[in-house]
Amino acid sequence: MRVALASILLVTLGSAALAAQSAAPDSDPYIWLEDVYGAKPMAWVESHNAKSQAVLEADPHYPKFYSEALAIAQAKDRIPTGRFIGGQVYNFWQDEDHVRGIWRRAPLDSYATGNPAWETVLDLDALATAEKANWVWKGADCVRPAERRCLINLSDGGEDAVTIREFDLPTKAFVKGGFSLPKGKQDASWQDENTLLVSREWKPGELTESGYAYVIKRLKRGQPLSGATEIFRGTKSDVSASTYVLRDAQNNVLPLITEGTDFFHSKTFLIGAKGNRRIAIPEKSQFVEMLDGRVILQTQEEWKPAGSAETFPAGSLLSLNLADLRANPSRLKPQLIYTPGPREAFQDATASKDVLLVSTLDNVSGKMLSFKPGADGTWARSELELPANSTLGVADASNTDDQALLTVTSFLTPPSIWLADAATGTAREIFRQPAKFDASNLVVEQREATSSDGTKIPYFIVHRRDIALNGDNPTLLYAYGGFEVAQTPSYSATTGKLWLENGGVYAVANIRGGGEFGPAWHEAGLSTKRQIIYDDFAAVAKDLIASKVTSPRRLGIRGGSNGGLLMGVEFTQHPELWNAVIIDVPLLDMIRISKIAAGASWEGEYGSVTDPAVRAFWEKTSPYHNLRKDVRYPEPFIFTTTKDDRVGPQHARKFAARMEEMGLPFLYYENTEGGHAAGANLKQQAHTSALEMTYLTRKLMGPQQPAEASIPVAGSK
Incomplete structure (x- = not known):
């Protein structure tokens, strides 16, 4: 940990008081702000929103x-x-005429022209108006093979909690008397056209400590919820218990249960007529697809199956014979499909009728591989020819043939959709978004910084071709650093237009905690090892400064969710390195994290403060607990949403309140809708973007701005 001398002294002198405060949570003077919708907290929110908006x-x-x-x-x-x-291409769309959005469809031939003849299937604006509801689209799950009926997930204002209703595609209407599940943090999977497997809060309080369901029931068509049959019961100490059903093009069906013991580890069960049987796969692995009677498994830890002489590396993709799995789920004989090299990482796998498409990273650059199964259990590998130095993904693949829709994006090239024939390995571009900003004088570099332990940390930097290396370039540095989520090149029209076009530099750091180089890159920063993630980020910042791209006066940073925690730590540990810090929908109180929203579910990532070593780590690292009155911090912009039932607005509120108590300057804005996102609709998202870019421009471009949002301590003059 590298901090200014004053900060070190303050942390040392304050540690005893901090430990005493942490040991007695009720001594936290801002617990009242954890009452999300309380009148007093909401009045506090409105007051601070008004002040920030005024600026x-x-x-x-x-x-x-x-x-x-x-x-x-x-x-x-x-x-x-x-x-x-169902043989057509569906799309959910929002624009100025459809603020909440429409779900629409077009024949593939029409879609592939690049100018589809769309037919509206469901108008969410009209539905919300008719029902006087604040509906936000959360997706649809359509039952195969016919794909005539779908489960529509609707959220109130963007929350993770959803209402689930059955929808009929031919008639474009909700099914009268069909499946309908009231609002909750829940999931439902089709076992067949007349049967759902449902995980939800069946009785009040029947939730895990993380706030998710752990009881699964089978619900038949026409049954009331009270008539559903219980098929699995986890424990309150689990993260959750849920179901999913794999199907291949031959309509082989594999119904599964996952009992999440923490965010990354789970027990997997095969649902059968005579009960559930545990499948002997590693707890840090998951089934991802099924293709022609072969079940596809991705493992994130090294695995030597019982009775096997072969050991499979972490990050491998494997196949299991479905018949063998059903016959004996405790003794498995996997076949290797793909294993990553030292600078590679598996990203995702999607099956068409006969081919498995696998997206990977090679030194944070995308590749699209295809694998065809052979009669002897082997897999033939090839690579699709797609634009280099891009991020590649599969939007979807057909289960009736081998056509697939691929996504291609990079920092400076507008995103495109390619229609691929997975069987032949050919692909052609059918959509390309017009450029939204002038990139003619911009270039992308991939650089490396050296972290505190000597590890090379790659990062991307987007800048003008004629950049002057004088330390005076306004620079925005972004990272996430958690949950094995890789940060890859992508086209951000808003960042390009509002930041790059106006002379800003944009950088993305591939720090540990992410998935850029597979499970080991993630695990290097788990729990009490997490300081290395924060050192990685600081190393990239220092490299940008040392190479004269920018300077602390011109350097700003931004991150959200786990990245918001990253911003909070960097804010408290290295206030001298930045002049602007955007802390979006963040985690900041790492001592009470398990008591707030879904925080208990992430102990696999952050550790549990019931462990003395973990508690000691977070007592010296938790941003909320490490603010110091006598330190000169930059003025941050703190953004959250009231409807965020995943991370919760409590972290951001309490952090701002503690800054207020200390007389430290800050800007705070809490959107009352939007869930764990920038907003519930396009106007709210644009508002958030404009607020943040205005803040960055004020802080990093032009002369130094005073900290207008400094709020005096209550009672002071």
């Missing part, structure tokens, strides 16, 4: 930024990413 929306940059961000968000020439359902 940022009055800035001359704001109207232009909002107008540009909204035009980008609502543009009708955006790519309509599709999904195969």
